[in-house]
Amino acid sequence: MDDNFLSNFREPPRPEFAEALYQRLNAPSQRLTLHKRIKQFMESQTMLRKRLASGFSLALLILLAVLVFSPPARAYAQEIISRIGNLFISDAPTYAEQFENKLQDGLLPTSDPNAEPEVIEWQPPTLLTVAEASSQAGFEVYELVDIPAEYELISRGIMPPNEDERVIRVSATWQSPQGPLVFSQTTWAEDAGPHTLPVGEAPAEKVSVQGVEGIWIEGLRLSTYVENNAVAPKYANLLIWQKDGFEFWLQSSAGLSQAEMLTIANSATP
Amino acid sequence: MSTQTTPWRKALAEASSAEFEDLYREQMPRIYNFFRYRFGNNALAEDLTATTFEKAWRNRHQYRHDLSAFTTWLFTIAQRVAIDHYRRPQREVALDQALDLAAPENPEEALQKQNDLQQLNALLSQLSARERELVALKYGAGLTNRAIAELSGLSESNVAVILHRTLKTLRKAWERSHG
Numbered sequence: 001m002d003d004n005f006l007s008n009f010r011e012p013p014r015p016e017f018a019e020a021l022y023q024r025l026n027a028p029s030q031r032l033t034l035h036k037r038i039k040q041f042m043e044s045q046t047m048l049r050k051r052l053a054s055g056f057s058l059a060l061l062i063l064l065a066v067l068v069f070s071p072p073a074r075a076y077a078q079e080i081i082s083r084i085g086n087l088f089i090s091d092a093p094t095y096a097e098q099f100e101n102k103l104q105d106g107l108l109p110t111s112d113p114n115a116e117p118e119v120i121e122w123q124p125p126t127l128l129t130v131a132e133a134s135s136q137a138g139f140e141v142y143e144l145v146d147i148p149a150e151y152e153l154i155s156r157g158i159m160p161p162n163e164d165e166r167v168i169r170v171s172a173t174w175q176s177p178q179g180p181l182v183f184s185q186t187t188w189a190e191d192a193g194p195h196t197l198p199v200g201e202a203p204a205e206k207v208s209v210q211g212v213e214g215i216w217i218e219g220l221r222l223s224t225y226v227e228n229n230a231v232a233p234k235y236a237n238l239l240i241w242q243k244d245g246f247e248f249w250l251q252s253s254a255g256l257s258q259a260e261m262l263t264i265a266n267s268a269t270p
Numbered sequence: 271m272s273t274q275t276t277p278w279r280k281a282l283a284e285a286s287s288a289e290f291e292d293l294y295r296e297q298m299p300r301i302y303n304f305f306r307y308r309f310g311n312n313a314l315a316e317d318l319t320a321t322t323f324e325k326a327w328r329n330r331h332q333y334r335h336d337l338s339a340f341t342t343w344l345f346t347i348a349q350r351v352a353i354d355h356y357r358r359p360q361r362e363v364a365l366d367q368a369l370d371l372a373a374p375e376n377p378e379e380a381l382q383k384q385n386d387l388q389q390l391n392a393l394l395s396q397l398s399a400r401e402r403e404l405v406a407l408k409y410g411a412g413l414t415n416r417a418i419a420e421l422s423g424l425s426e427s428n429v430a431v432i433l434h435r436t437l438k439t440l441r442k443a444w445e446r447s448h449g
Contacts, residue, residue, distance in 0.1 A: 006390075006408075006409035006440070007409045009306075009410075010306075010409075010410065011306070012299055013299055013302045013319070014316075021319070021323060022294055024324070025294070025324065085423040086423050194350065245423075
């Protein structure tokens with residue numbers, strides 16, 4: 001049994017099947033269905049809109065952050081502009097931009113001004129040590145060694161896997177007077193398949209980080225929901241790379257430059 | 271096999287029906303055999319091949335030809351179709367339907383092909399999901415280790431090592447079953 005033995009089991013598709021499929025692909029009914037896909041996406045967001053209507057800015061900010069990572073990106077992607085591993089970068093509007101568009105179009109219900117404000121108990125952010133995070137995540141958590149002095153570590157926690165994403169993500173946040181710096185390390189389920197990040201008009205550039213190919217995205221549009229349907233735009237610079245089976249994101253809302261971010265990213269060690 | 275198949279790029283960019291036929295003839299057998307090796311069922315392989323091409327055709331505007339090789343993009347869709355198949359309730363394919371779909375010109379050939387498929391299935395069913403995926407991409411679809419590395423997120427050398435190890439396992443199994 002030589003190495004090519006397995007190739008001998010190949011066989012051509014049946015000609016009638018090949019022909020039938022070809023004809024089906026060329027039928028007018030198979031032509032562009034982008035509008036249908038967008039409609040499906042909008043419908044899938046109905047529950048989300050209801051939740052956003054509560055009007056609490058903190059909850060909305062968290063929700064938007066979650067949206068940036070969520071699978072519905074696959075349904076909205078317009079055009080793939082770059083890729084590393086199984087992460088596809090598309091130029092579809094960012095989730096923040098999609099949310100803002102709906103807001104401006106009056107698609108989001110507003111909160112009742114006479115309603116009693118809901119009391120949300122403040123919870124301090126989780127601050128695990130690297131060892132604790134590694135133990136809980138089940139893998140060796142990377143640490144950033146070269147962090148600028150004015151940045152203070154305020155949280156490190158684990159996002160457990162869910163049915164949709166099937167990921168385990170360790171995320172740490174440093175705060176500075178200029179804004180936060182967020183570093184995340186994600187492992188995907190073996191059969192999780194590709195995922196998409198829509199970046200809108202933000203340019204995506206290939207860079208070398210930690211000796212592998214990464215992507216630098218400058219000015220990714222995020223948003224902060226304020227109140228009365230007003231949106232304060234926010235932007236982030238983002239560095240993404242995949243190494244040792246993990247996907248790493250380093251995100252700065254403080255306007256750190258590519259060189260500064262690369263220095264920080266290159267200091268990541270397990 | 272190169273993943274830089276120029277005619278596909280043009281077809282995707284311009285959606286030219288005239289050229290699409292050639293491109294379709296080139297790639298479809300690869301996708302079909304990928305699914306045959308992955309699932310060991312001809313009827314199912316046809317079903318999933320059709321799904322893959324329908325998705326690729328519908329979403330061809332998502333593909334930017336200067337940044338991502340078309341073959342890689344197409345096989346990424348095929349992998350997702352395979353995952354979706356695992357997730358949905360399994361559909362039974364009647365035995366007579368499967369045989370009929372696979373039927374070539376004469377009974378001897380039909381029997382031989384059926385035996386081949388059973389042999390392939392028996393061999394590959396011993397593998398883990400990941401190993402079988404890599405074997406299907408390498409020997410079913412005829413992709414290079416580099417293309418497989420891109421699709422799987424593994425390094426090229428890692429792909430080579432896993433395939434080498436997998437072949438060793440299969441060779442032992444083959445020798446056991448054939449004396």
